[in-house]
């Protein structure tokens with residue numbers, strides 16, 4: 001895990017993350033934004049007004065994003081009594097994930113933003129997955145036995161915990177697209193940047209060696225193929241380790257994107273490209289030959 | 292319904308469009324990212340092509356994943372350039388057209404997604420276009436087409452003889468059973484260690500050669516309009532291998548000329564036979580290999596001798612481009628035949644099924 005430290009999007013999260021973020025009915029300087037992500041088999045869309053979600057559409061196990069995405073956007077916008085021209089910004093998951101899936105989302109987002117003449121923000125799909133995991137599983141009170149109590153409300157004592165969120169996307173051949181995101185107090189930041197990793201015990205050891213001991217770890221996303229490796233991490237840390245299957249939701253893409261936009265981090269539309277996290281096979285072979 | 296083609300929505304069309312049209316077309320079926328604006332299917336306002344050839348050169352061929360990635364990087368640039376050069380705004384567009392197939396699926400998807408997003412943002416119709424229909428109709432930018440006609444389509448992915456009884460109605464008379472002609476050129480080029488793509492180099496060598504290594508012709512069955520080039524390609528490889536084993540040197544120019552003469556003769560003779568058998572009034576040459584000097588020269592001479600009217604597009608319209616897609620899209624536009632936004636990119640789209648079947652208008 002060689003990650004470059006980077007400050008997160010400046011979104012106020014903490015234990016109250018969900019409440020603060022998702023039910024914000026205050027002013028909306030950003031206006032109406034569309035958020036999308038197609039980097040996994042989930043096809044997820046949301047329309048925001050400021051930071052509140054006006055409507056969303058989440059489909060799972062989608063085989064063909066290319067046929068469904070644009071009609072779904074059209075339908076969602078229409079269902080909110082809006083037209084495409086009412087959109088004032090686009091936030092899009094830029095991967096990593098399925099090459100084809102990410103390309104469809106990124107191409108749709110950049111073309112829409114260009115045609116509508118609105119700002120575009122690219123968001124890490126893994127960060128959106130992690131952020132969703134934090135809101136769902138990271139900010140809840142646990143019972144005395146240390147078990148996650150899903151029925152309880154948000155708990156204040158999690159607020160200042162140094163919580164790691166590790167998103168996992170199966171990249172086949174025992175590899176994962178993953179990164180390391182940290183929530184502490186109101187700060188949300190990226191500790192290890194998104195990359196493709198071989199999920200071996202070296203990875204588990206490096207995670208703890210490099211980044212130290214967290215107050216808690218939440219593994220989210222495609223958990224199932226990586227059970228053994230999560231077990232290994234559990235043995236190396238003396239904190240609670242939570243694992244929850246989760247899918248990317250556009251509402252998290254949107255919240256992160258709006259946060260970036262508020263900080264002045266817009267994306268040049270023409271230059272917007274997916275983060276594939278790795279070279280193509282052909283390029284790898286070429287590099288191999290020349291060294 | 293059968294003639295409407297895939298993904299077409301018969302309820303959405305405006306059936307009697309008589310007015311002017313301004314169609315923006317996108318073409319990303321292989322390794323070129325292209326966008327163009329064409330007015331009324333005749334006047335090219337812009338025709339921008341971004342070639343990825345320097346990217347793929349180092350791999351010795353087009354790498355699909357690399358091509359798809361490049362398309363994403365370039366697509367909105369090309370659309371913007373096409374509009375700027377056409378000196379029009381987005382609001383002036385009457386429809387967005389895009390190559391629906393055939394082609395590399397990953398490449399097609401980028402163009403298709405961009406076209407749909409654009410049509411959706413602008414609230415204008417989408418028109419999915421068959422790539423080969425585009426190549427054929429590039430000729431309409433050169434001269435008035437007279438039906439019935441025969442088109443000889445020769446490119447890196449296609450070798451086809453197509454009969455058009457009337458406008459927009461395609462019937463395949465014959466096609467390649469193995470390699471496309473352009474593909475055979477590339478493979479032979481590689482065997483002769485020429486840069487990629489080998490076609491233009493073989494063409495140049497052949498034109499300059501003072502002798503030819505005679506190669507077999509694949510005529511197939513006497514009646515057939517089909518083609519086969521893999522045997523010829525193997526014959527070239529045999530000559531190279533045998534010379535290598537005997538320690539002899541082969542004059543590449545002679546081999547190139549022998550290969551080219553075989554390809555050209557079969558293409559030209561079958562095309563002329565098709566013209567005569569169908570009573571076609573014109574023969575159109577279409578596709579990237581139409582840039583080949585050997586083919587252009589022989590076809591021009593043979594057509595002149597036989598009194599056949601031949602149409603060959605200029606080089607810029609032979610290669611993959613988006614203007615040709617806009618021209619073909621205009622055929623559908625005239626009939627109010629639009630494509631719904633759930634259109635699928637079709638790597639093996641059928642040309643015959645893409646034919647235009649006018650809708651019956653009930654008044």
Ligand SMILES: [Zn+2]
Pocket residue numbers: 422426446578579610611
């Ligand atoms: Zn072509």
